[in-house]
Amino acid sequence: MTNRVTPPHAQAEEVPADVRYEDVHVFSVDVEEWFQVGAFEKTLSRDDWPGLESRVEHQCHSILSLLSEYGVKATFFCLGWVAERHPLLISAIHKEGHEVACHGMDHERIFRFNRHEFHEDVGRAKGLLEDAMGAAVSGYRAPSFSLTADIWWAYEVLEEAGFTYSSSLYPLKTDHYGMPNAPRRPFWPIGSGRILEVPMTVCKLAGRALPASGGGYFRLLPYQLGEGLLRRGAAQTGSPGVFYMHPWEIDPGQPFIAKAPWLSRFRHYTGQRALPGKLRKLCARHSWKPMRDAVVAPIRDGG
DSSP states (O other): OOOOOOOGGGGEEEOOTTOOOOSOEEEEEEEOOGGGSGGGTTTSOGGGGGGSOOOHHHHHHHHHHHHHHTTOOOEEEEOHHHHHHOHHHHHHHHHTTOEEEEOOSSOOOGGGSOHHHHHHHHHHHHHHHHHHHTSOOOEEOOGGGOOOGGGTHHHHHHHHTTOOEEOOOOSSOOSSOOOTTSOSSOEEETTSSSOEEOOOOEEEETTEEEEOSBTHHHHHSOHHHHHHHHHHHHHHHTSOOEEEEOGGGGOTTSOOOTTSOHHHHHHHHTTTTTHHHHHHHHHHHSOEEOHIIIIIHHHHHHO
């Protein structure tokens, strides 16, 4: 007998459409090393990591400088692995007024954990981040948007660990991740109490769901198209758009992994030199706040 998984839309209570948000979007950064990405996981093993060049401090300080030019405050979803090795970086992000949130311990996908292992992973990462900056962490983002409909218990674990919101779902399907039947607006996962899920932004166009939250798509697409998808996708849901990027995306000086598959190299390296210019246009075009202020606070205050 085949086990049937309850679809995500049936496990969700959407936030009322009348919640009043400010006219802002969310700028978010998934803080990880260049070698911890899914594109290289079959080429570089975890045993290789200690011997590879660390670039994350240099990359993050470049992003902090860029955001400072435009007065943008962001949410940085950081690995515990980074906090353990670079605690002063986590402290610097916090001191500059940005929100520090959790991206797990070492970028392992959630569906590879059982419940106990996941609790250990997020608990350890959260503790390292809080120790580094001396403040509480309330937000979480799953590595590679790896929260799936058959592990909905992950929300219960996040709540048990002290998180109040997650931004772990991409409501479309790609070859690496995605949950196409998930709500596009913020929702409360049924059975988890009152932890909030803030999905990534998707734009419906000609009957198709298109990625509108940045990342590699923003690097690869023309600026006007990338910005337009984010703006239109946010308008369709009536909630702030969620943009994200990684520190390695603005670093053309990082090592080149020639033995990686062609598609992986294309996805990882293309558009890195042009991205800072695109980000400056994007920062100037919109107003931005961290996720806790732009989305979570209006919902909790209104709900």
